[in-house]
Amino acid sequence: MTTKTDIASRVYNHTWKLDPIIRSLIDTDFYKLLMLQMIWKLYPDVDATFSVINRTKSVRLAEVIDEKELRDQLDHARTVQLSKKEMIWLAGNSFYGKAQIFEPEFLAWLANYRLPEYELSKKDGQYELTFHGRWVDTTMWEIPALAIVNELRSRAALKSLGPFTLDVLYARAKAKMWEKVERLRQLPGLRISDFGTRRRHSFLWQRWCVEALKEGIGQRFTGTSNVLLAMDSDLEAVGTNAHELPMVLAALASSDQQLRAAPYQVLKDWNRLYGGNLLIVLPDAFGTASFLRDAPEWVADWTGFRPDSAPPIEGGEKIVAWWKKMGRDPREKLLIFSDGLDVDAIVETYKHFEGRVRMSFGWGTNLTNDFAGCAPRELQGLNPISIVCKVSEANGRPAVKLSDNPMKATGEPSEVDRYLRVFGQEDRVEQAVFV
Amino acid sequence: MTTKTDIASRVYNHTWKLDPIIRSLIDTDFYKLLMLQMIWKLYPDVDATFSVINRTKSVRLAEVIDEKELRDQLDHARTVQLSKKEMIWLAGNSFYGKAQIFEPEFLAWLANYRLPEYELSKKDGQYELTFHGRWVDTTMWEIPALAIVNELRSRAALKSLGPFTLDVLYARAKAKMWEKVERLRQLPGLRISDFGTRRRHSFLWQRWCVEALKEGIGQRFTGTSNVLLAMDSDLEAVGTNAHELPMVLAALASSDQQLRAAPYQVLKDWNRLYGGNLLIVLPDAFGTASFLRDAPEWVADWTGFRPDSAPPIEGGEKIVAWWKKMGRDPREKLLIFSDGLDVDAIVETYKHFEGRVRMSFGWGTNLTNDFAGCAPRELQGLNPISIVCKVSEANGRPAVKLSDNPMKATGEPSEVDRYLRVFGQEDRVEQAVFV
Numbered sequence: 001m002t003t004k005t006d007i008a009s010r011v012y013n014h015t016w017k018l019d020p021i022i023r024s025l026i027d028t029d030f031y032k033l034l035m036l037q038m039i040w041k042l043y044p045d046v047d048a049t050f051s052v053i054n055r056t057k058s059v060r061l062a063e064v065i066d067e068k069e070l071r072d073q074l075d076h077a078r079t080v081q082l083s084k085k086e087m088i089w090l091a092g093n094s095f096y097g098k099a100q101i102f103e104p105e106f107l108a109w110l111a112n113y114r115l116p117e118y119e120l121s122k123k124d125g126q127y128e129l130t131f132h133g134r135w136v137d138t139t140m141w142e143i144p145a146l147a148i149v150n151e152l153r154s155r156a157a158l159k160s161l162g163p164f165t166l167d168v169l170y171a172r173a174k175a176k177m178w179e180k181v182e183r184l185r186q187l188p189g190l191r192i193s194d195f196g197t198r199r200r201h202s203f204l205w206q207r208w209c210v211e212a213l214k215e216g217i218g219q220r221f222t223g224t225s226n227v228l229l230a231m232d233s234d235l236e237a238v239g240t241n242a243h244e245l246p247m248v249l250a251a252l253a254s255s256d257q258q259l260r261a262a263p264y265q266v267l268k269d270w271n272r273l274y275g276g277n278l279l280i281v282l283p284d285a286f287g288t289a290s291f292l293r294d295a296p297e298w299v300a301d302w303t304g305f306r307p308d309s310a311p312p313i314e315g316g317e318k319i320v321a322w323w324k325k326m327g328r329d330p331r332e333k334l335l336i337f338s339d340g341l342d343v344d345a346i347v348e349t350y351k352h353f354e355g356r357v358r359m360s361f362g363w364g365t366n367l368t369n370d371f372a373g374c375a376p377r378e379l380q381g382l383n384p385i386s387i388v389c390k391v392s393e394a395n396g397r398p399a400v401k402l403s404d405n406p407m408k409a410t411g412e413p414s415e416v417d418r419y420l421r422v423f424g425q426e427d428r429v430e431q432a433v434f435v
Numbered sequence: 436m437t438t439k440t441d442i443a444s445r446v447y448n449h450t451w452k453l454d455p456i457i458r459s460l461i462d463t464d465f466y467k468l469l470m471l472q473m474i475w476k477l478y479p480d481v482d483a484t485f486s487v488i489n490r491t492k493s494v495r496l497a498e499v500i501d502e503k504e505l506r507d508q509l510d511h512a513r514t515v516q517l518s519k520k521e522m523i524w525l526a527g528n529s530f531y532g533k534a535q536i537f538e539p540e541f542l543a544w545l546a547n548y549r550l551p552e553y554e555l556s557k558k559d560g561q562y563e564l565t566f567h568g569r570w571v572d573t574t575m576w577e578i579p580a581l582a583i584v585n586e587l588r589s590r591a592a593l594k595s596l597g598p599f600t601l602d603v604l605y606a607r608a609k610a611k612m613w614e615k616v617e618r619l620r621q622l623p624g625l626r627i628s629d630f631g632t633r634r635r636h637s638f639l640w641q642r643w644c645v646e647a648l649k650e651g652i653g654q655r656f657t658g659t660s661n662v663l664l665a666m667d668s669d670l671e672a673v674g675t676n677a678h679e680l681p682m683v684l685a686a687l688a689s690s691d692q693q694l695r696a697a698p699y700q701v702l703k704d705w706n707r708l709y710g711g712n713l714l715i716v717l718p719d720a721f722g723t724a725s726f727l728r729d730a731p732e733w734v735a736d737w738t739g740f741r742p743d744s745a746p747p748i749e750g751g752e753k754i755v756a757w758w759k760k761m762g763r764d765p766r767e768k769l770l771i772f773s774d775g776l777d778v779d780a781i782v783e784t785y786k787h788f789e790g791r792v793r794m795s796f797g798w799g800t801n802l803t804n805d806f807a808g809c810a811p812r813e814l815q816g817l818n819p820i821s822i823v824c825k826v827s828e829a830n831g832r833p834a835v836k837l838s839d840n841p842m843k844a845t846g847e848p849s850e851v852d853r854y855l856r857v858f859g860q861e862d863r864v865e866q867a868v869f870v
Contacts, residue, residue: 006602084528084669089520092527167441234519 021144021151021203022077025113026086026227028143029197030095031239033227037106038245038273039136048135048248049393052127052145053410055433056385060125064381065152070127071120073148078115087111089231096236096277115141135248135394142244142389146198149387150369154201157381165376170205172374177209180343180367181216187350190217192361193238194224195338196368199384206368210235213367222360238362240278240306241270243401244391246285251394256422263291267299279303280336286402286419288315289426292322300326304334304358309404311431312337312349318427320357330357338362340434342370386433407433456579456586456638457512460548461521461662463578464632465530466674468662472541473680473708474571483570483683484828487562487580488845490868491820495560499816500587505562506555508583513550522546524666531671531712550576570683570829577679577824581633584822585804589636592816600811607809612644615778615802616651622785625652627796628673629659630773631803634819641803645670648802657795673797675713675741676705678836679826681720686829691857698726702734714738715771721837721854723750724861727757735761739769739793745839746866747772747784753862755792765792773797775869777805821868842868 026033039046054061082090087107095101102110116137119130129145131138158166184190194213200206210229213221223236230237245266253259263285271279279302283291288310300323307315316337320330335357337349346361353359371382390410391399400411400419406428409416461468474481489496517525522542530536537545551572554565564580566573593601619625629648635641645664648656658671665672680701688694698720706714714737718726723745735758742750751772755765770792772784781796788794806817825845826834835846835854842865844851 085524085666088524088527092523093519231520 018072018076020076021073021148022080023203024086024228025080025082025115025140026090026231027147027197027203028140028227029195029225029239030227030230030237031225031241032140032143033090033102034239034274034278035241035245036110036136036139037102038269039139040106040109041103041273042269043248044134044136046135046248046252047133047393047395048138048244048391048399049133050131050138050141050145050389051392052129052149052387052389054126054385054387055407056387057126059153059380059385061149061153061385062122062125062127064156065127065149066156067120067122067127069152070148073152074118074120074129074145077144077148078117081114082111086228086231090227093231093237096238098276101274113137113140115144118145130392135391139244139391143198145389146387147200147203150199150384151202153381153385154369157379161375168376169371169374173205173371174208174212176370176374177212177367178216181212183343183347184217184220187220187347189354190220190346190350190361191222191359192217192220192346192363193222193236194226194229194367195239195362195364196366197226198389199365199387200368201371201382209368225362240274240280241266241282243282243285243308245270246282247391247399247401248394250286250419251391251397251399256418259419259422260294264294264296264299267302277303277334280334281305282308283319284309284315284404286400286423287426287428288318288404289428290423292318293424293426295322297326300328304336304360306336306338306362307404308339309408310339310427310429312339312341312345313352315404316349316353316357320353331355332358334358334360336360336362338364340365342366384434402428404428405431405433407431453507453511455511456508456583457515458638459521459663460515460517460550460575461525461666462582462632462638463575463662464630464660464674465662465665465672466660466676467575467578468525468537469674469709469713470676470680471545471571471574472537473704474574475541475544476538476708477704478683479569479571481570481683481687482568482828482830483573483679483826483834484568485566485573485576485580485824486827487564487584487822487824489561489820489822490842491822492561494588494815494820496584496588496820497557497560497562499591500562500584501591502555502557502562504587505583508587509553509555509564509580512579512583513552516549517546521663521666525662528666528672533711536709548572548575550579553580565827570826574679574826578633580824581822582635582638585634585819586637588816588820589804592814596810603811604806604809608640608806609643609647611805611809612647613651616647618778618782619652619655622655622782624789625655625781625785625796626657626794627652627655627781627798628657628671629661629664629802630674630797630799631801632661633824634800634822635803636806636817644803660797675709675715676701676717678717678720678743680705681717682826682834682836683829685721685854686826686832686834691853694854694857695729699729699731699734702737712738712769715769716740717743718754719744719750719839721835721858722861722863723753723839724863725858727753728859728861730757732761735763739771739795741771741773741797742839743774744843745774745862745864747774747776747780748787750839751784751788751792755788766790767793769793769795771795771797773799775800777801819869837863839863840866840868842866 116133121128131141194210210224223238224230225239227237246263249265250259250262253262281302305319316335323330341363365384369384398412398415400415403409551568556563566576629645645659658673659665660674662672681698684700685694685697688697716737740754751770758765800819804819833847833850835850838844
């Protein structure tokens, strides 16, 4: 049928105003929904500003991505609401083995939710993309904003390629991905999920990767953080919580003492809503060493930790040591590794901890956006960048993240200094950040 | 991109063992699920045999459809089970404005349901396709069996056509369909649904027609009987009950008196499970005239009637007259027309009853399988046939349908005679049956 062209499709295509990147509000990370319910319940009146930050300054995004295209995509995302089928699925599916994790009142509120306004300007070759408003509204921009910027950048990079070149590009990317699948298949007890929504090459490519993992590694593939893909592919939706929780609570603290208590207040709040396998500690917002040093006894009863900025083996060992010190058996505990992983690090970490602690891997950008070596000629625009969407203010007060890696710190310098004074500098090690 | 062929897709296509027609257990009519729950609850131990009957004897199906293809499709349908997403949707969606219409215990049973065995042989150029077993198992074959036979017949008819001819065929069918849409759009108070799953040209064509109606007539389109399409397109799933209920209960009757009571016993059973807009009487299993003559007072309290074999205006008028006789205001009652309708009959019936009674149309075969005049040369194989899948025995006793149209009667001649003696012959009018 090579001489037959489907005219209706062709005309539909060439008159396209927009190929929307965000077509569903649940095309987002599952943890956003869990956090959203907590914010809606406990902090409905808090204001929070989120800002997109491109840490890869060498990539001048405002020169790569057309401003009108960006606005069109952001505007389109603001029109999207939950569909009836999505509502029913959120209400009826069980997550982490628990039914009705979302309260009916929360879902009723969510049914009318739309993404709030955005502010967009250009500065020094970068976009300044900011979301002001109630935390409960602005928080949901994180993932779609990042997915839009990343996919528009991919599209811009691919614009110059002809059909054969594009075909070869995806062929190579698929072959490359399958090599990874074959290596992971050799780890019998592996548990790995897709965490790659935010910095994916594109939605369709993420879906390909997720379905490839489902076919390729079977039971080792424990789910996806992408709620839409989880629904459509009958996979587990996975993820728990993120740095924005301690960052906002820390920003709201009115004294150094309250600031020091903020990371544990988050855990108490979380435990009011969730239990079981959702009790995962994210310890590094203001440095893991200080977190462990000051942690109350009950933190050791939680199911696991997600070290997110220290090197995985080093960071994991510190947590294992702390569990032992607290009299807990690490073999009953869970470490979730999720920071900039690729297959080498996964294999190495898996082998290092095998039999000593339960492990799970959240595989992000190197799963859903690894096109290195795939383009027939080098295309810088396909290399992923280190871009985040972070809370920058809460109720008008600056928010700070210290991290275990100073390269991942955010916030105003004077506030960063205050936080360093309160939490200390212990064990913070600078490492290059690629994604 | 006309010179580029997607090799993986092409190879996947040319190595296809099967393009499955039934890919989901909810690719069926909604009324089957409502009836199934009633059978599961009230008649779990009754045996019922269903048989596919091609009333269009001139079409020798066994010479048109390859037996191996038919067996492959039937075998594939038997592998299909409810997916998690479908389960959640059935549990969580509201139907006819009512939440949790399906009991959790019923859904738990349905989660493990598979279509039971079939028996297939050939006789006089026709297939004899029969399903023996518990009613609660065999009943679910009705729609997939019919959809499979009908779609295999379409595929056989299209095998000889080249790509351009196929393209023009569907172009004409779409244009033809759109003419209907434009005529229906002119009826402001119209309420019409898709009832065309069983005798559709193909699943993909039914989906096209349903989505065309959604875009084309908006609020006038009140849903689809196809549960899968309802879920996927956020439409209402519609339908209530069918002849198999009175037919089985009549077959189980051990005296003429019980036989006479069977049509009302069905309504009592139904009312134990369902209410409101699901209280629709299907009066013609053994003749509408006798049904109305012997009906208890409370039948007039039901929401509406679905006359299914008399000509719509004539049949509708008799029911309207009966409501008046019973002291009910027809303007508060509903007539659902669903027998072999096309646009002419819909428009005529709508105009006839406008303002006098509430109306709703269930549009079947002429919606989803009307290719008359669309093929570049005449293709008999695209004309729909009158094929049904009817209950033929219950607990070893023969089942009978009289209908208002003797051409639609089924059952052994001696039993038909007995039923005619019990229910009478009043108002039965022979009419040609096309679909």
